[in-house]
Amino acid sequence: MTTTEWIGARAPRREDPALIRGRxxxxxxxxxxxxxxxxxxxxPMGHASINSIDASEARTMDGVHMVITxxxxxxxxxxxxxxxxxxxQKDSGIPALxxxxxxxxxxxxxxxxxxxxxxxxxxxxxIDVDYETLDPVTDPEAALEEGAPVINEDWGDNxxxxxxxxGYNALGECHYDAEAFDNAEVTVRGRLKIGRHxxxxxETRGIVAxxxxxxxxxxxxxxxxxxxxxxxxxxxxxxxxxxAVRVLTPNMGGGFGxxxxxxxxxxxxxIASMELxxxxxxxxxxxxxxxxxxxxxxxxxxxxxxxxxxxTILGLRGKVINDLGAHLHSVGIGPAWVTGAxxxxxxxIANYYCDVIAAATNKxxxxxxxGFGGPEGIFGAERMMDKAAKRLAMDPAEIRRKNMIQPDxxxxxxxxxxxxxxxxxxxxxxxxxxxxxxxxVRAEQKELREQGVYRGIGISSYIHVSGFGPSPILGYLSxxxxxxxxxxxxxxxxxxxxxxxxxxxxxxxxETTLAQVAAHHLGIDMADVRVVWGDTDQTPxxxxxxxxxxxxxxxxxxxxxxxxxxxxxxxxxxxxxxxDAEDLEYADGMVSVKGAxxxxxxxxxxxxxxxxxxxxxxxxxxxxxxxTYVYDPPNFTxxxxxxxxxxDVDTNTGRITFRNYVIVDDCGPVINPLLVExxxxxxVAQALGGALLEEFVYDDEGQLLTTSFMDYLLxxxxxxxxxxxxxxxxxxxxxxxxxxxxxxxxxxPPGAAVANAVTDALSHLGVEADELPITPSRxxxxxxxxxR
Numbered sequence: 001m002t003t004t005e006w007i008g009a010r011a012p013r014r015e016d017p018a019l020i021r022g023r024x025x026x027x028x029x030x031x032x033x034x035x036x037x038x039x040x041x042x043x044p045m046g047h048a049s050i051n052s053i054d055a056s057e058a059r060t061m062d063g064v065h066m067v068i069t070x071x072x073x074x075x076x077x078x079x080x081x082x083x084x085x086x087x088x089q090k091d092s093g094i095p096a097l098x099x100x101x102x103x104x105x106x107x108x109x110x111x112x113x114x115x116x117x118x119x120x121x122x123x124x125x126x127i128d129v130d131y132e133t134l135d136p137v138t139d140p141e142a143a144l145e146e147g148a149p150v151i152n153e154d155w156g157d158n159x160x161x162x163x164x165x166x167g168y169n170a171l172g173e174c175h176y177d178a179e180a181f182d183n184a185e186v187t188v189r190g191r192l193k194i195g196r197h198x199x200x201x202x203e204t205r206g207i208v209a210x211x212x213x214x215x216x217x218x219x220x221x222x223x224x225x226x227x228x229x230x231x232x233x234x235x236x237x238x239x240x241x242x243x244a245v246r247v248l249t250p251n252m253g254g255g256f257g258x259x260x261x262x263x264x265x266x267x268x269x270x271i272a273s274m275e276l277x278x279x280x281x282x283x284x285x286x287x288x289x290x291x292x293x294x295x296x297x298x299x300x301x302x303x304x305x306x307x308x309x310x311x312t313i314l315g316l317r318g319k320v321i322n323d324l325g326a327h328l329h330s331v332g333i334g335p336a337w338v339t340g341a342x343x344x345x346x347x348x349i350a351n352y353y354c355d356v357i358a359a360a361t362n363k364x365x366x367x368x369x370x371g372f373g374g375p376e377g378i379f380g381a382e383r384m385m386d387k388a389a390k391r392l393a394m395d396p397a398e399i400r401r402k403n404m405i406q407p408d409x410x411x412x413x414x415x416x417x418x419x420x421x422x423x424x425x426x427x428x429x430x431x432x433x434x435x436x437x438x439x440x441v442r443a444e445q446k447e448l449r450e451q452g453v454y455r456g457i458g459i460s461s462y463i464h465v466s467g468f469g470p471s472p473i474l475g476y477l478s479x480x481x482x483x484x485x486x487x488x489x490x491x492x493x494x495x496x497x498x499x500x501x502x503x504x505x506x507x508x509x510x511e512t513t514l515a516q517v518a519a520h521h522l523g524i525d526m527a528d529v530r531v532v533w534g535d536t537d538q539t540p541x542x543x544x545x546x547x548x549x550x551x552x553x554x555x556x557x558x559x560x561x562x563x564x565x566x567x568x569x570x571x572x573x574x575x576x577x578x579x580d581a582e583d584l585e586y587a588d589g590m591v592s593v594k595g596a597x598x599x600x601x602x603x604x605x606x607x608x609x610x611x612x613x614x615x616x617x618x619x620x621x622x623x624x625x626x627x628t629y630v631y632d633p634p635n636f637t638x639x640x641x642x643x644x645x646x647x648d649v650d651t652n653t654g655r656i657t658f659r660n661y662v663i664v665d666d667c668g669p670v671i672n673p674l675l676v677e678x679x680x681x682x683x684v685a686q687a688l689g690g691a692l693l694e695e696f697v698y699d700d701e702g703q704l705l706t707t708s709f710m711d712y713l714l715x716x717x718x719x720x721x722x723x724x725x726x727x728x729x730x731x732x733x734x735x736x737x738x739x740x741x742x743x744x745x746x747x748x749p750p751g752a753a754v755a756n757a758v759t760d761a762l763s764h765l766g767v768e769a770d771e772l773p774i775t776p777s778r779x780x781x782x783x784x785x786x787x788r
Contacts, residue, residue, distance in 0.1 A: 046702015683746020
């Protein structure tokens with residue numbers, strides 16, 4: 001491999017040297033001269049009216065510069081909007097402070113700005129809020145019952161939306177047939193639950209706002225994953241021109257989708273800075289982070305599958321109830337919608353129907369979280385596949401083989417409206433089974449069981465509709481942002497390149513990946529490529545940012561910009577070499593006469609120098625060697641794969657011990673195997689947390705009981721198994737390079753794979769692992785119930 005062949009190279013992450021030396025710069029590290037500090041008074045109740053707020057004593061305390069109550073918010077300030085507004089979805093917004101009532105524990109009620117965080121916290125204790133307790137509702141199914149307490153009175157009930165997937169594919173064809181379920185030889189039903197949990201970044205949320213009154217400009221240091229859209233919405237809510245707001249994003253200690261959303265504190269800190277004319281800073285403590293950063297997952301699912309006796313699926317229908325929390329957040333019911341769209345998974349299911357109901361409860365709002373509803377859909381699909389296999393006495397692998405979409409059937413129009421562009425699902429399954437030595441493990445199960453070792457095998461295949469983005473499709477779905485990604489590439493007079501991107505590195509290796517892509521296509525060393533990100537004044541606008549596994553979209557924007565630069569380099573090189581442009585080619589950082597590369601060629605640096613001198617530019621060309629390209633993909637890309645888990649269950653304690661974890665992933669051609677493996681490792685570890693440990697638990701009064709890491713259990717290295725990773729490569733047919741997204745893929749299958757393995761291990765007891773997380777206590781209870 002030469003130094004110009006960078007796609008496919010295991011290049012170390014260039015973001016890491018500063019971070020591992022403790023020289024990263026996070027929002028908490030930004031200390032501007034004269035900075036004041038904000039603390040937030042949060043609701044201690046799940047549901048209550050606010051009769052009055054008396055902040056008079058707090059306003060007079062030493063060091064306090066400002067107290068913000070709802071009455072102190074200027075009239076022109078508007079709530080942050082919900083950007084995904086599906087037809088029929090009720091209106092909602094994200095208020096800066098609770099208005100007239102509180103709807104969840106942790107909802108902001110008032111804010112104090114003081115010389116120090118300590119002084120601000122002390123002043124919070126002096127604010128007297130008169131609450132009148134209201135009946136809470138914390139169960140999403142109970143919230144749908146007649147007579148349930150209504151959380152948002154203007155809705156009239158607790159249903160944010162009832163969306164129906166009626167079986168239409170993207171061609172407008174509907175194959176839903178209810179009679180197929182009545183007449184099927186076999187029907188299988190399942191009721192599943194997925195616990196409420198979330199991303200839990202190492203770095204909690206924070207923001208610094210600095211208002212420059214002289215120039216009428218607000219500079220915001222933010223952890224937003226989508227800085228440009230954040231700027232758009234913040235400017236609109238504050239009543240400022242967008243050009244009057246600059247968003248700077250420093251290093252980010254994890255995002256996981258949680259930091260894609262907009263939050264009340266973003267408005268409060270900005271309002272305070274504009275009012276006081278000084279920088280204002282707010283950093284969440286861990287308790288605040290757990291109770292006020294958006295939650296995720298939280299679903300109840302009911303499914304029915306119709307089959308022939310040979311295992312052929314005749315139809316799938318179901319109901320998904322999404323525990324929305326107190327109100328809609330930035331993406332509306334988007335994750336629950338994706339659950340309904342993903343449930344047909346890798347299978348030839350044309351007969352499909354699904355009700356998606358979003359129910360408001362007195363809990364922290366649920367919104368964006370890594371996987372964005374896909375893991376929930378895969379959990380439902382793959383649990384139902386194993387239930388069907390058990391009912392038919394078929395091997396779980398065989399029923400999947402029988403129903404999988406075949407490689408020659410793409411593009412596949414699934415019955416929920418998605419279009420799968422490419423894949424080889426059977427190859428992923430077979431490779432995973434072979435790597436796990438599936439047949440041998442199956443053969444050993446009976447003998448091990450006789451020895452008191454309860455070993456189970458779990459399979460979970462998945463699709464991951466990635467590169468979330470075609471803007472016309474987002475428009476069709478009433479998603480009020482664009483799906484494009486832009487890139488500007490500039491080559492300086494010395495032949496070094498700079499890439500400007502709206503993407504935000506947050507651990508996924510964006511800076512490294514885009515540098516590799518640019519270096520590869522320019523034919524230069526990766527060390528000669530600089531990547532600029534995190535400044536809305538310098539980088540191209542992006543309406544989606546770092547979410548939805550979109551590095552493949554950003555990579556194409558870089559490729560297309562580089563192609564324009566190369567074309568201009570050839571035109572300039574033609575004059576330098578006194579040749580026709582048609583007789584030249586660009587390769588390995590050189591412009592050369594075809595067939596005479598050794599004798600007649602000029603380097604990229606030489607061409608760039610001519611472009612800057614502009615002494616003899618081709619007619620119609622301007623000085624400099626740079627290009628901007630905005631790429632709006634024609635479709636999503638379909639990543640896919642299969643996980644196979646082998647584990648043992650201790651029936652005395654409910655403890656699970658992993659014996660093997662095999663992963664086969666198809667994200668198209670791999671730009672950087674090192675980064676892909678790291679993303680898979682991280683995604684699986686995060687998903688195993690939700691499968692085995694993590695859960696936000698509320699009592700009947702709406703009190704969050706898991707407000708520290710003593711109660712909210714994150715996986716440690718002892719909980720995460722070694723992983724064996726393999727790849728199948730099917731390039732996307734409509735993306736330059738064939739790349740597909742993969743940053744979220746590791747989160748999709750683990751929940752189902754583990755649940756299927758646990759159920760398999762305890763099949764002799766009839767235990768069904770249908771609720772996540774499968775904590776030791778929960779599993780022990782199922783075992784005890786089965787052995788009574």
